[in-house]
Amino acid sequence: MSQPSAHDVVIIGGGVTGAGVARDLSLRGLSVLLLEKGDYGAGTSGASSWMIHGGPRYLEFDWDTTRLSTRDAGYIVTIARNIVYRVAFVIPVMPHDKNNIERMETAMEVYDRFQPLKKSHSHVRLTTEEALEIEPGLTHDMVGAVTMEEWGVDPHRLVFANVQDAVAHGARALNHTRVTDLLKDGGAVIGVRYRTADGATSEARARVVVNAAGPWVPEVCGLAGTRVELRPAKGIHIVYPHRISNFAISCESIDGRDLLMVSHAGFTLLGTTDDDFYGDLDSVDVLADEVDYLLQGFERVFPSIRRYRPVRTTAGVRPTLFKWRSNEDELSRRYEIFDHASEGVEGFVTIAGGKLSMYRLMAEQTADAVCRKLGHQGRSATATQPLPGSERDMEPAEELAKRCRITALAAVKLQSRHGSDAEKILDDDRAGRVVCRCEPTLEAELAYAARHEQVRGLPDAFRRVGLAAGPCAGAACVIRASEVVGRELGWSASQRLEAARDFIRGSWLGRAPVLGQSGWAQEELTQGALRGLMS
Amino acid sequence: MGRADSLVKLAWAYGVHQTKRRVARVRSQKQLLLDTYAADGLKPLTAAEQQRHVEMIGCINCGLCALAAGRIGRTRLPDVAASYLRLYARLGDAAEDVAGELPDVEAAAAACPVGVPLPEVAALVRRLAAG
Numbered sequence: 001m002s003q004p005s006a007h008d009v010v011i012i013g014g015g016v017t018g019a020g021v022a023r024d025l026s027l028r029g030l031s032v033l034l035l036e037k038g039d040y041g042a043g044t045s046g047a048s049s050w051m052i053h054g055g056p057r058y059l060e061f062d063w064d065t066t067r068l069s070t071r072d073a074g075y076i077v078t079i080a081r082n083i084v085y086r087v088a089f090v091i092p093v094m095p096h097d098k099n100n101i102e103r104m105e106t107a108m109e110v111y112d113r114f115q116p117l118k119k120s121h122s123h124v125r126l127t128t129e130e131a132l133e134i135e136p137g138l139t140h141d142m143v144g145a146v147t148m149e150e151w152g153v154d155p156h157r158l159v160f161a162n163v164q165d166a167v168a169h170g171a172r173a174l175n176h177t178r179v180t181d182l183l184k185d186g187g188a189v190i191g192v193r194y195r196t197a198d199g200a201t202s203e204a205r206a207r208v209v210v211n212a213a214g215p216w217v218p219e220v221c222g223l224a225g226t227r228v229e230l231r232p233a234k235g236i237h238i239v240y241p242h243r244i245s246n247f248a249i250s251c252e253s254i255d256g257r258d259l260l261m262v263s264h265a266g267f268t269l270l271g272t273t274d275d276d277f278y279g280d281l282d283s284v285d286v287l288a289d290e291v292d293y294l295l296q297g298f299e300r301v302f303p304s305i306r307r308y309r310p311v312r313t314t315a316g317v318r319p320t321l322f323k324w325r326s327n328e329d330e331l332s333r334r335y336e337i338f339d340h341a342s343e344g345v346e347g348f349v350t351i352a353g354g355k356l357s358m359y360r361l362m363a364e365q366t367a368d369a370v371c372r373k374l375g376h377q378g379r380s381a382t383a384t385q386p387l388p389g390s391e392r393d394m395e396p397a398e399e400l401a402k403r404c405r406i407t408a409l410a411a412v413k414l415q416s417r418h419g420s421d422a423e424k425i426l427d428d429d430r431a432g433r434v435v436c437r438c439e440p441t442l443e444a445e446l447a448y449a450a451r452h453e454q455v456r457g458l459p460d461a462f463r464r465v466g467l468a469a470g471p472c473a474g475a476a477c478v479i480r481a482s483e484v485v486g487r488e489l490g491w492s493a494s495q496r497l498e499a500a501r502d503f504i505r506g507s508w509l510g511r512a513p514v515l516g517q518s519g520w521a522q523e524e525l526t527q528g529a530l531r532g533l534m535s
Numbered sequence: 536m537g538r539a540d541s542l543v544k545l546a547w548a549y550g551v552h553q554t555k556r557r558v559a560r561v562r563s564q565k566q567l568l569l570d571t572y573a574a575d576g577l578k579p580l581t582a583a584e585q586q587r588h589v590e591m592i593g594c595i596n597c598g599l600c601a602l603a604a605g606r607i608g609r610t611r612l613p614d615v616a617a618s619y620l621r622l623y624a625r626l627g628d629a630a631e632d633v634a635g636e637l638p639d640v641e642a643a644a645a646a647c648p649v650g651v652p653l654p655e656v657a658a659l660v661r662r663l664a665a666g
Contacts, residue, residue, distance in 0.1 A: 059545065062537040086575050088568075106552040110545065121571050124564035134565065136585035147568060242592035242620060246579045265625070307589045397628040408629035416625075438596050472596040522595045525648045 004203035007033045007172075009370055010192050011210045012179050012220055016045040016155060016356055018212035019162035019173075020363030020382070025370060026169035027385060028378030033204050034163065034171060035194055037178040037216075039460045041159030044214045046463060047316025048356045049237065049271055050264055052076050052084060052151040054118055055333075055357070056111045057258065066114055072361040074118035075383040077151050079360075080158060082390040082419025087152040087262060090126070090135050090247040092142040092301045097252050101125075101144045108146045120149040135247055137302050147247070152264050155356060156463040157417050160453065161387040168388070175454050182209065182223045188346035189224050197456055208370050211350040215281050215317040224348050226340045229322040232278075234315065236286045237271035238294055238514055241311040241438070241471040244268045245302070253297035261298060261305075265416055266439075267469070269314075270294055270305075277317050286313040286513040309522060310514035311473050312507065321353040335362050337369050349373070389419025406432050410440050417445075417465065435484060436477035438470020443484055450488035458503040461485060468503070473511060475523075478503050576625055578663055584655075591656050592620055593649045600653060603646035604638040620660060630664040633657075 009025055011018045014036025022034040036042075054070035077084050093101040108123035115122060124147050131138055131145035138145075163173050176197035183191035183203060191205040211220045215232045245268070249261045262269045273290050291313065298305045321334055335354030340346075351366045364380040371378060394400075394415050401411040404426040414422040425448045433443040449455045449464040458481060461467040467481050468474030478500045486496035515523060569579070580588060637657055644653040 059541060061541055063541055063544065088572055088577055102553060102556070103549065106545065106549045109552055110548050124568045126565060130563065130565040134568065134579045136580060136582040246577060304589060309593065398631055408632045412625045412628050470596065471594055476596050476598065522649055525595060525597060
């Protein structure tokens with residue numbers, strides 16, 4: 001074992017909150033070590049709805065939460081301006097919905113008061129005919145519709161932008177590094193013992209250890225001999241590899257919950273469920289019942305939904321704070337910061353609960369708690385300091401494309417992930433070669449991710465550059481991608497083949513629940529066509 | 536307390552809303568909506584396009600169309616038509632990619648194993664790209 005490193009703060013968990021805390025503390029001048037047992041954003045953050053929203057649901061419970069949430073969404077939209085995009089919702093109101101059209105519009109009128117805080121537009125109201133003109137896939141049975149605007153973001157890139165900025169300000173960040181134990185001195189936590197991706201064990205001393213492990217918070221608390229109780233809630237999404245509707249659509253499920261079909265840049269997320277979860281957090285399966293629940297809710301307002309071919313599902317577990325009685329998902333995204341000194345465990349702070357849209361505020365308040373413990377005077381700068389790729393305006397995609405001799409389509413996609421940093425990724429003679437045509441992903445971007453963005457396997461490449469995120473789900477690109485990543489990481493030929501095989505095998509877990517009859521037929525066609533082309 | 540306060544304020548807002556609906560003339564807001572989101576590239580499909588939408592986005596990216604049209608390996612229509620449709624809101628930024636003469640999309644469509652109507656896709660992509 002090597003000599004222990006020394007830091008002001010060690011953060012356990014590289015989801016959006018942990019990455020946000022690492023960034024905040026680094027910007028305040030503290031030395032930080034961030035440890036993530038899998039890949040950054042691979043847990044709850046990556047399984048989100050890809051939304052930065054203001055929380056209109058909270059209007060029924062607490063307007064201050066809406067104000068707080070909206071204002072913080074505004075900060076995120078500002079600091080990540082080049083990687084966020086507007087998501088305009090149409091909310092069709094059906095005859096027996098819990099809220100009639102007047103109540104729904106009233107809620108939107110109230111929400112409009114908060115919308116300027118996050119640079120969003122006000123709602124409009126549409127008749128049934130008008131709603132059908134702008135969104136022809138909707139049912140004719142609706143009474144009318146209202147619109148609402150939120151923001152979309154790729155959570156994988158948002159998490160990684162926070163990690164990148166933390167590292168740029170002196171932090172050290174390691175993915176695929178598992179904390180195996182906490183170092184203690186009497187009752188106090190004084191550091192961590194961890195195992196890196198290559199199997200080496202090391203120790204790091206810290207004045208404060210932050211537990212930002214999301215749904216794994218209780219497990220990490222157990223290492224410290226303390227306790228935070230969660231009520232984990234599972235949420236799944238169905239992923240369609242295309243944009244199904246012009247606008248995002250919100251509707252009611254059979255049990256009155258709000259469902260969303262969110263049209264992102266090139267794909268559609270349909271979700272989400274919200275069920276108590278008691279299983280293994282490292283193996284969250286999607287059930288056919290959950291898929292049916294979502295489809296049933298949606299086909300009422302979008303009758304052709306079952307004709308579209310989903311490509312996979314996502315599943316995540318929310319780190320919901322514990323509360324006994326029926327789960328009111330309206331307020332279940334609350335968060336709390338625990339300083340365990342009150343239980344006799346010094347040097348250990350936990351952040352639990354919350355949601356993607358409020359990650360920056362959660363990180364700021366956690367960093368404040370850490371600074372108080374350390375007697376550090378630095379103030380948070382994360383509300384105004386742009387994230388990497390959002391420091392300056394992007395050049396028009398067509399100009400970037402011409403200069404770097406790539407298609408404008410590839411330039412647009414590159415900018416959507418890297419913002420104004422897109423150009424530096426193209427500083428490579430392989431720039432124009434396309435690895436994944438569905439996205440498209442350029443060979444240069446993939447190689448860059450392997451070299452500079454801690455990609456250690458193909459699933460990491462999926463998160464970093466959207467590899468295999470499109471209609472073919474990897475069938476057409478994974479072998480080539482494995483070659484590119486393997487060359488950068490020094491994999492042998494058999495390691496490259498194994499990596500490709502593992503990726504396809506792993507992705508089946510998320511694909512099987514949504515491959516209906518036509519899905520399986522198309523899958524066979526793809527594989528067959530590829531075999532034909534390659535032979 | 537927070538909840539009671541919120542419900543009272545919502546009830547007041549509801550009363551104000553109902554009064555406004557009774558007093559003010561109701562005007563269509565559809566054009567306002569379309570103008571608002573034109574800059575973000577949110578252009579509605581027509582009803583006819585929506586009818587064929589499932590088929591149009593059925594591409595499984597097997598690449599056979601590109602082979603049939605003699606354009607394999609090039610990131611243009613028709614071989615990555617599906618990718619351009621996926622781009623959607625920013626198609627205007629990639630208009631140059633899809634300008635100029637089309638290769639033989641009929642032949643490409645004939646080779647498609649899942650029946651994507653490539654001439655229609657090409658027309659839609661160009662319409663959306665043109666703004």
